[in-house]
Amino acid sequence: MSMRIFILISAILLAALTGCERVGEMVQPETPTPPTEVALKIGVIQPANTFTTFSQGAETARVQINEKGGVLGMEVEFITRNNQPIASEPPTPEASVSAAKELIEMEAVFALLGPVYSTNAVEVGPIAQQAQRLMLPGSSGSNVPETGDYVFLITVPNPFQGKVMASFAMNPDELDATTAATIIEEGDAYTIDLVAAFEEAFQANGGEIVYSGAYTVGDTNFTALLTEIHEAVPDVIFCPGFQPEVPSLINEARQIGITGTFLGGSAWDDRERFLSILDDNSVLDGSYYPTNFSVATQDPNVQEFVMAYNVLFGSPPDGIAASGYDAMRLLALAIETAGSLDPVAVRDAFAAVSGYKGATTISHYDANRHPVKSLTIQKISGGQVEHYKVVEP
Numbered sequence: 001m002s003m004r005i006f007i008l009i010s011a012i013l014l015a016a017l018t019g020c021e022r023v024g025e026m027v028q029p030e031t032p033t034p035p036t037e038v039a040l041k042i043g044v045i046q047p048a049n050t051f052t053t054f055s056q057g058a059e060t061a062r063v064q065i066n067e068k069g070g071v072l073g074m075e076v077e078f079i080t081r082n083n084q085p086i087a088s089e090p091p092t093p094e095a096s097v098s099a100a101k102e103l104i105e106m107e108a109v110f111a112l113l114g115p116v117y118s119t120n121a122v123e124v125g126p127i128a129q130q131a132q133r134l135m136l137p138g139s140s141g142s143n144v145p146e147t148g149d150y151v152f153l154i155t156v157p158n159p160f161q162g163k164v165m166a167s168f169a170m171n172p173d174e175l176d177a178t179t180a181a182t183i184i185e186e187g188d189a190y191t192i193d194l195v196a197a198f199e200e201a202f203q204a205n206g207g208e209i210v211y212s213g214a215y216t217v218g219d220t221n222f223t224a225l226l227t228e229i230h231e232a233v234p235d236v237i238f239c240p241g242f243q244p245e246v247p248s249l250i251n252e253a254r255q256i257g258i259t260g261t262f263l264g265g266s267a268w269d270d271r272e273r274f275l276s277i278l279d280d281n282s283v284l285d286g287s288y289y290p291t292n293f294s295v296a297t298q299d300p301n302v303q304e305f306v307m308a309y310n311v312l313f314g315s316p317p318d319g320i321a322a323s324g325y326d327a328m329r330l331l332a333l334a335i336e337t338a339g340s341l342d343p344v345a346v347r348d349a350f351a352a353v354s355g356y357k358g359a360t361t362i363s364h365y366d367a368n369r370h371p372v373k374s375l376t377i378q379k380i381s382g383g384q385v386e387h388y389k390v391v392e393p
Helices: 002-027 053-067 093-106 118-130 158-170 189-204 223-232 245-255 300-313 319-338 343-351
Strands: 039-045 075-081 111-113 134-136 179-185 208-215 236-238 261-263 288-291 354-357 361-365 371-373 375-381 384-391
Touching (some): 053 319, 118 134, 118 189, 134 319, 158 189, 158 288, 158 375, 223 245, 261 288
Parallel strands (some): 039 111
Antiparallel strands (some): 288 375, 375 384
8 A cells, every 4th residue: 555655656746847847848938039130210200391301311311320330230210200281381380299209109219300390399399308309300499409408409599590690781891781670470489589589689789670570371462561661671681481481572572672681591491492482583682591501511521411412312402401411410429429229328428519520510519409500601693592601600
């Protein structure tokens, strides 16, 4: 009897041990296989029908970066969302916010390039900030980075643009203006900010603002506004808004006899569209506007960008394209400097950028996360844009 019990117990123990070994084999975790391809996903918020060269400039940088091995060995991948639901109208804050949330929450992008308009960028900034995503807009609104320390401007900020254009207008060797009229686009953060900067600088230098007015998006008749400007007889008219309204406004101004020099803002550098509104662009001749880029700059870094952009898109880049290019290049540089995708480390590396040379040159970033960089003034002559002069910060 005892022998039978011994044999039974032995059989039970053997079965138990065998079962344990099998369970161990089943739950033993396999060593994960490293992915053969890892992408660095970047979200791009791009209007489908305006300022499209922003994403084209960024694409130029993306191609160059990937050809050289990517960022920390990762290939850069763009995921783009349109924030312009109606082609004939400007992109909207609502569509921009929706695009940003989708890119961050559903696509898990590491950073955002765009949006372009300041009115949209100030709404997207808090979303990027809360999610700890770097946001590099194509806009120049001085208040855009106020939404948080993950938001950095790329293009020349409005305060510097306004100051430069006011000084240029009043310079005895340039326009020698003493009086000015200003025009904003109603409700637009960019034009409001830029006109305020121009007016402050113009008045601080002893000039007089003889008229301040506004138009609304979609306006095609500017008679009431221009009649008052005509009566005020300003030496210069600072109108930094967008196409199609601004070229049409200037055309009507010349028709009613306004002779003052028109000055614009960096929004005019959506050149292909800006110069496509009128049948005869000669009415724009003698106008000036600022941009952060010129194809005439004979710096090797600039010409590398110009040639690469031409190869991809078959036309020379503008200032909007330069902002997209530099945004992607600066982001890659910050990630490489940080040596990781830690958002805080990358943000700090971006803030510490100095001596950057790409499509434009950035000395450094100031405490407001505004780039300190030169400004190029362009002149419209013979219905075409030409380089006029560079103004250093």
